[in-house]
Amino acid sequence: MTTSVYDPTTYTMFVRDISEIKDGITSILVLTKDSDLHQEVTKKMQKNDVDDSLYLVDIEDQESKLISSLQSIEQIKKDLKTDCLIFLNKKAGSLEYISHRPKPESKYDWLDVAKAFKEHYGMSEADDSGYWRWGQIVPEDGEYLCLDCGYIEDLSAGEIFPVCEVCLAGDPEGPLSVRDGFWEKI
């Protein structure tokens, strides 16, 4: 079997050590090798352009040094027992936590979610209607209203705009696409 971008039989996209990860904003999809999620992601990687800052980590790989590095990050420790999509900034040889999403499911396009996050993280303006997207950085402290359900959340400058915990806007399972703006400053 040969593919130009990804060959699961040669373990190509799985990383086991920090040194294999490029500097900058990166996403790591932690999953179990040969699971439904892995097979789904593999199919998509074979079909699409691979985002070269997305890496896979096999949670059951006993020899992975990267898993211990990830487990030492306070914010993701409790979610790392199972599949997880993690956004990090690699600099000076270490991994800085940005955000993460627990329990990705194979029915969602997690490659697209990872790509959307990176786009949003670099956007410093609300969209044309004044709404902020999941993954953007909150510009100022205050109350933000969810366009979809009217839920109000208190957010602090510098944190990441979350998924709406009530209607799940910003989540693949929610009412809006991961690329839609839905938080408005009130």
Ligand SMILES: [Zn+2]
């Ligand atoms: Zn909502």
